[in-house]
Amino acid sequence: MKKKGKPFIFTLFLVFPLLLNACSWVDIPQIAPLPPESPKPANISKLVELEFIARLPSPVETGQSVALEVLDEVTGLAFNPTRMKMNAQSADIYSLKLTVNVGSVIKYRYIRDGNIPVYEYNSLGKQVRYRMVLASAPAVIHDAITAWSNLPYAGPFGRIIGRILDQETGEPVSPSLVTTCGQETISSSDGTFTIDHLPPGIHNLVVYSLDGSYPVFQQEAEVAENSATPADIRIPSAPFSEVTFIATPPSGSLMGLPIRLVGNIYPLGNTYANLRGGMNVLASRAPLLKLREDGKYEIKLRLPVGLDLRYKYTIGDGFWNAERDGSGQWITRQLIVPPTPVTVEDQIASWSSPGKGPVTFRVEVPGSTPPGETISIQFNPYGWTEPIPMWPLGNNRWLYILYSPLDMIGETSYRICRNEQCGIADDLQTKGTEGLSRSFTPQPDSQVFEIKVAEWNWMAGASDPVTVPGGSIPQKPESFMTAIELVPDYHPSWQPYFTQAFESIAKINANRVILSPTWHYSGNIPPMLQLVAGVDASWYDVSEQINLAKQKGLTVAVHPTTSLDKPALLWWNEAPRDSNWWQTWFDRYEAFLLHHADLAQRNHAEILIIGETNILPAFPNGILPDGRGSNAPGDAELRWRDLISKVRERFKGQIGWFLPYPEGFKNIPPFLNEVDQLYVLLEAPLSNQDPPEEAEISSNMERLLETDLRSLRDRFDKPMILGIAYPSVRGAASGCVRSSDACLPATVFYQGGLEIPSVETDLRIQAVIYNAILHVVSRNDWLAGVFSAGFYPPVGIADQSVSINGKPAADVLWFWFNQFHPR
Incomplete structure (x- = not known):
């Protein structure tokens, strides 16, 4: 039919x-x-x-x-x-x-x-x-x-x-x-x-x-x-029906162009989010059609009966290079999915803009570009829109031909980047806001632009080596955790590149990845905590991430975190924090935790980690960011114990608790005896020297382990996993990176693509800190594991953040992880 x-x-x-x-x-x-x-x-x-x-x-x-x-x-x-x-x-x-x-x-x-x-x-x-x-x-x-x-x-x-x-x-x-x-x-x-x-x-x-x-x-x-x-x-659930889409490309169009099917549902690239430039669909998240021998394109989908499907064919996304009708207007098709299998045959009238010639971009990238990465192009006709994957030609060459909507735009800036992370992983010549240096204006005739990317922004080059110890280093038991925790952040464009991220993590010889899915507060009166499309990964997204990590041989822990809509000091100080407010706060936080307990259980994650800096005021005798009492409920301890019990009803794996050091040690909650593991993220000063001496870092690290950290482990008799998160900047080891005569909050350095002009980037300092800490870890058998926090997953970049992806610190981790667990 x-x-x-x-x-x-x-x-x-x-x-x-x-x-x-x-x-x-x-x-x-x-x-x-x-x-x-x-x-x-x-x-x-x-x-x-x-x-x-x-x-x-x-x-x-x-x-x-x-x-x-x-x-x-x-x-x-x-x-x-x-x-x-x-x-x-x-x-x-x-x-x-x-x-x-x-x-x-x-x-x-x-x-x-x-x-x-x-x-x-x-x-x-x-x-x-x-x-x-x-x-x-x-x-x-x-x-x-x-x-x-x-x-x-x-x-x-x-x-x-x-x-x-x-x-x-x-x-x-x-x-x-x-x-x-x-x-x-x-x-x-x-x-x-x-x-x-x-x-x-x-x-x-x-x-x-x-x-x-x-x-x-x-x-x-x-x-x-x-x-x-x-x-x-x-x-009632909907039955499914098989729908076959067969698309005939426009007469005279190039053979073999990658045609995608974009639509109004999640599997066809809809993010349900307000993306850059007013868009909602991402090209890289939409499926490609298969080219048939007769020159037509085909894809088979199982779709729910009765679904109102809005869709179109494109060689870009829903805006760029999307199909047009015979008169040159945009076209969005509609199909109400029938109860029986159906074949839908569509003729694509045109990709082109009336009266405008196509614009061809031929790009050559440096040989240092990591294999497997996708080169993307991003356009700015009135503001930056979402990047589009280019078409690979081999030998570090990429192609993209822009056909539409050239009749609707004037002079347009563009830039080239890696893995859709434009504005971060850019061509060095057009990095950041300097992307305005390349532009084109649609013309009646076709145009061709040859672009050679000589160097990528934030691509790590040669640096002074870090001396690792020689001789035999004792191995760790198989249960010792060597983990990488992803940054608690998200954009829908990251999703296609998690396979590369997990491959990089597996190559470091990590045995576990810690995912950090987020929910956002959209207000604090009352505290409204919910999943926000476009900035929080959906259930589908996190489930896919867990599956991809397991395919790379990694075990998975889930560490859900919340994101405030304003600085923590302001957010908590503005909140009334009376009994009704606290009831709503605990209700929303419970919904948040139980959601992720279900997610971890249904996707067979091994560990669920609870706790974060943002919730410290809600502990018994809670303390606000400015040091004042938070007026937490008198029964706060009972509430937390009850919440952990509810989490255990949903999740059958191990439950860990996260505490930042030293901030989280100012008011250690007594209910930590209810969990199975302790995760302590080290954010303490380790050296006052600039640059720091590795011996001083090691000495201070030994002192911290033997005092505050070990006493916490012994108090609750729980395995402790040590976290490391130091940015690649001067002053990182001091615990106070200064800008305008003030210490920057640690959370600032969890932003991928971070570049603070008043702060000096130093990749080697981060590597030295890691080497010193891991050397101490190797001598302390009472620790149950170690993890590196803040890994930026979509692309490796040598920026100022705490992420080790694409930096010398990753090589240091590779050395130590291979000593702990030789391949």
Whole structure:
């Protein structure tokens, strides 16, 4: 059975944010009609009418209008919207009728138009990404616009607390995107979610499975002031159907170009995040189609029945080099997945921009480029967009041909980088903000640019050797841990390069990798802790990382950490820290820990590590970053013991506890007897000399081990694993790297690509510190292991951070790890 994919075409109204005021209105309230030559697929045979009724927070000014904007997440939320003028029913009520295909999921938001367009904001003071509605039958959707960008919400609040379960099995449905009233969150492993700061009223609550494996659920939810609305949601799982996509490339196009299928679900590259340049899809995360002998391209996918799939073909991402229709407009196709296997045959009309010739970039990179790395190109037409993988030609040569959207841009800067880490692992000539030095302007005729990358930024060169001890060094027992902990940070562009990272870690002869997945606080009144797409790795991402690490022979520990939305001192001092606040804090932190306990258990990780600097004020007799008491609850110890017990119910492996030294030793919690291992991260001063003497570092290290660290081990009688995290800068061994006459916080040096002009980079100092510490470790048999913290996974760079990836310190680790456990 063969069907033609139905193009879902949006009229282009938005090119750059600066052009918003040039947008015109769609007077006919419907999505742009299909070209007459495009047949309607049999699986989309019905249309349905939706009526949107929006209540404004206040009447609009004279001369202003209100519009509904249907968004295209495949091209990018900042691009290609269909904007439709609404009809005024009263001063503060506007309506619009919209006809769409049955089964469509509409992503939309409201906009107020005048001389300068004003976007809808939610009650948290953030721009609405989108609202959602499922068009399963004729319906009236009532929306309350909470705020505009220039009119913040100042009313009362309520919340929705819910759980999403499989209708048949009762198992949690997660991860799911939950949206209501312009806010969104992603459900935890047990299917629970909380949406705070909601204005009182009736809101449309929508649950959307990130991979489409469950049908979209929607219902109205009434929120009352200062109350929590429960939402017990049961959803049936969707059966799967095989869909074969066959794409015919444009007539006359180059043979063999790598064509990807990008779409609105996780497996097709959608990150559900606000990426650079207004994009949402990453090319490197989308699957490649297979080139057939007849010149067509093919891919088979198992997709959930009933899924509203929006997709397009591309030789870039959803914006760059994405397919266009016969008239040169962007095209986003739609397929409602049928219950039986189906073959969808699509003709790609064009890659090109009307009236503009292609721009060819031929790049030669230095022979020092690590094998297996991908060379990427990044464009800046109005701000840097996400990098695009180039096409390998062999012999250190790479190619990329840019066809579109050249008709929409003017002079455009570009730069070349490694593994999509542009702005960090750049061509030295165009590093950082200096990337403006290379540019092109689209022309009617084709253009060719030859680029030779002579040297990469932050590629470690030769350095003075570090003297390692000769003679026989006693081996460690097989149980001795030699681990690398990844930096507690994330960007979706990292995911394709974890295989390389784990290969590098395995070559050091590490036997374990410690993953550090994060959740972010989006506020502290109340403390709102949740997974934020684009900065926190999803359940799918971390699961894949665990699997990839195991494939490289590494055992896995998971160390979940939180990230504050402002400096710790300010965050904690601003928080009221009364009994209600602490109850919410512990509730959210419990959800965070149990989520990662489930993740570790289901993916067969061996160890779950709890603890971090950000939670020290929540300990019994807690201390704030400024040294004052935190007013932690009187029953804090009982709460922590109860939480560890709940974690053990979910996770059956070993539980470790993380403490930074010396900060974490100021108030050692008594409940550490409940865990199995102690992980102590060394951040203490080891030398006052500059540069430091290795003998002094060793002497101070021996003293610390025999006093504070060993006493902690003996007090709780738990195995201790020592962590090392010293940056590659002058002053690192002193424990105080100074800038502007102040010590920089240790957390500053966990940023990949770090370069502080007032601080001097010194790769050898980091290697010397590692060598001295590991020499001491070799003589202390009571230690159960050692780990290097802050490893930057997407690419090796010789920056100022604590990461050892791509630095001489990695060679020092290789030596010592091979002494501890000879291959």
